[in-house]
Amino acid sequence: MIEAPLTDIAAVIRSKNAGPYELTLDIMFRDEKHYRFLKQINYFTRELFAGLYGISVENILKVVYFDPASAVKCTLVRPLVSGSIGDSDVYGAQQHAPLLFLKAPVTD
Amino acid sequence: MKNDSFKVLSPTAILGYGFPERSFVRGIEKRPDLIAVDAGSTDPGPYYLGAGKSFTSRSAVKRDLELMLGAALELSIPCIIGTAGGCGAREHVAWTEAIIQEIAREKGYRFKMAVIYADVAKAEVLRALQQGRVSPLHPAPHITAEDVENSVRIVAQMGAEPVFKAMELGPQIVLCGRCYDPVPFAAPAIMQGFDPGLAYHLGKILECAAIAATPGSGRDCVMGTLYPDSFELESLNEERKFTPTSTAAHTLYEKSDPFHLPGPGGTLDLSATRFEALDERRTRVSGTRFIPADPYTVKLEGVRRSGFRAISIGGIRDPILIGQIDSVLTEVKDQTREALGFTDPILFHVYGKDGVMGKLEPEKNRLAHELGLVIEVIAGDQEQANAVCSYARSTLLHYGYPGRISTAGNLALLYSPSDIPCGDVFEFSIYHLMEVADPEALFPIEISEVGL
Secondary structure (H helix, E strand, O other): OEEEEHHHHEEEEEEEEOOOOEEEEEEEEOOHHHHHHHHHOOOOOHHHHHHHHOOOHHHEEEEEEEHHHOEEEEEEEOOOOOOOOOOOOOOOOOOOHHHHOOEEEEOO | OOOOOEEEEEOOOOOOOOOOHHHHHHHHHOOOOEEEEEOOOOOOOOHHHHHOOOOOOHHHHHHHHHHHHHHHHHHOOOEEEEOHHHOOOHHHHHHHHHHHHHHHHHHOOOEEEEEEOOEOOHHHHHHHHHOOOEEEOOOOOOOOHHHHHOEEEEEEOEOOHHHHHHHOOOOOEEEEOOEOOOHHHHHHHHHOOOOHHHHHHHHHHHOOHHHHOEOOOOOOOEEEEEOOOOEEEEEOOOOOEOOHHHHHHHOOOOOOOOOEEEEOOEEEEOOOOEEEEOOOOEEEEEOOEEEEOOOEEEEEEEEEEEEEEEEEEEEEOOHHHHOOHHHHHHHHHHHHHHHHOOOOOEEEEEEOOOOOOHHHOOOOOOOOOOEEEEEEEEEOOHHHHHHHHHHHHHHHHOOOOOOOOOOOOOOEEOOOOOEEEEEEEEEEEEEEEEEEOOOOOOOOEEEEEEOO
């Protein structure tokens, strides 16, 4: 199977709070073709995200494929509530980096 | 329905973020039926609700309001402001109200204003808790009566109903406390008979102004036009456009599930939503439905005080120290605790190691050639926080670690003074749904004549 860096086939890879208790990751694909293929093989699973972030699968709340934007969304439990003692990213805007090194299968 | 279309002008994503006057004037020329803006967010964290302060600057909010009020009065259309002052508690509402009154005085404006408050008394939440009407928004934990008692401030997100009631009193300006973000944009249209699903979805997009356009911006104006079966979005700056993809993608922003967006009194269902290009720059949206919930719930937000903070910022460039940074910091923390008998939090944020991602950092063993360090202490009072921070900083500065050859000091301290008192620290304590029998009852309305 051919693989491509996610950064080559995605236009947007980002993280942000979804309220103070959740962190949400968005991947929006440049080309619907790549999105369709990855959705078809269900590449993005709770297990995949749990592995990337070194957290348990129970802390991955949801993985959603969103056709209108050719996008995948993963929502996880914040390790610390936004702005609480020890939290290091109040807006949750810099938690996307593990996705930047992902290589995903692609069709020809 | 009075008319077959309803135009809403959204100048900016957050009141005080600003917008180009040119875009705004173009919007006014299109004769909107309403100017609305969202002023709030929980994103800046718990401090602003706890301290009763705004996260936007007074001068920036005044500048935006001057243009909005002037245009609303000129066109004789309403102007609705959601979540005044960023968090929408009484202090935030009063802060914004004072700015509006100042503008009216300076410009000689006279108008009727409705103010809707969103503070919830602890007794009210305690009663609801006892009656089993309070449930956590997962993954927030369950709360106890003690959590409610320890809260500094509690607000509830109002739905459209209190705004309907305020609008019936005929105000030019409606200033809302904490408010579901789409409400200022959607409520007047729903009152006129437009579909709530479409109106709220339009509001969801307009509350972020041009963020949903491409290129996106939180500081530019957008016109949304509602029809009986759809709505249309148009950027008021020629350099931006709403494409079906940019519009659809916005539904993902800061949300956990793009198909189901819960709010006061119901959920927005996007499973049958269609996004279509009208032309190069405009997009039409249809098919979004509002599913009313029974019982009606409002979201509560509350914070508690967690202490006082002091910090010190420095850098480390010595590779011998960098190589043993974890053990050195542990030793400095232990020595500080032991010397001062201090048991509250002492934290080291190590940038260049895992300062950004903390526990989520996958590359735990890769160190940069230089490290940025923030020493943080949280204590019961400011004086103690300062003293412990100072002790930890000086202990690290002169700490004799194994193999040390740089014996003059271990830190490049960024500032003089090196230790910075940061004041109050708050944390979110309530993020819960509360069932209510009457969607208006929690939100008292005051009506006044401004400029008289």
